[in-house]
């Protein structure tokens with residue numbers, strides 16, 4: 001069974017590798033939408049895969065590292081594309097949430113990434 005919980009965080013960034021004339025070379029911000037998927041069998045006694053409260057607790061430890069931050073200054077996020085941010089979040093959360101199976105990270109309402117861990121292609 002796959003369960004999910006969703007969060008948002010606000011952050012500023014620019015993309016240092018794009019040409020000068022690319023709009024994303026300019027400093028700008030996003031409200032990122034993060035959806036965490038956790039996979040497992042529902043515990044027959046509790047009736048759940050993992051307590052959503054535990055998912056929130058794990059995210060709350062990582063959130064201050066990203067929320068209202070300038071992502072380019074965060075170690076490991078010098079080139080803060082969604083393709084780089086999602087694995088970064090994964091590496092922070094996976095030890096706390098071993099059932100983590102998939103991350104969806106939306107940078108805008110129309111663009112984002114789906115990441116399923118190191119075995120993901122690319």
Ligand SMILES: Nc1nc2c(c(=O)[nH]1)N=C([C@H](O)[C@H](O)COP(=O)(O)OP(=O)(O)OP(=O)(O)O)CN2
Pocket residue numbers: 015024028080081082083107108110111
């Ligand atoms: N593959 C990626 N492409 C782009 C990324 C990224 O992380 N991965 N990021 C950006 C910028 O951060 C940009 O802010 C978001 O891009 P874009 O979807 O082009 O933004 P808009 O909201 O302006 O999109 P429109 O559909 O044109 O309104 C760029 N590319």
Ligand SMILES: [Zn+2]
Pocket residue numbers: 013024028029030107
């Ligand atoms: Zn951007």
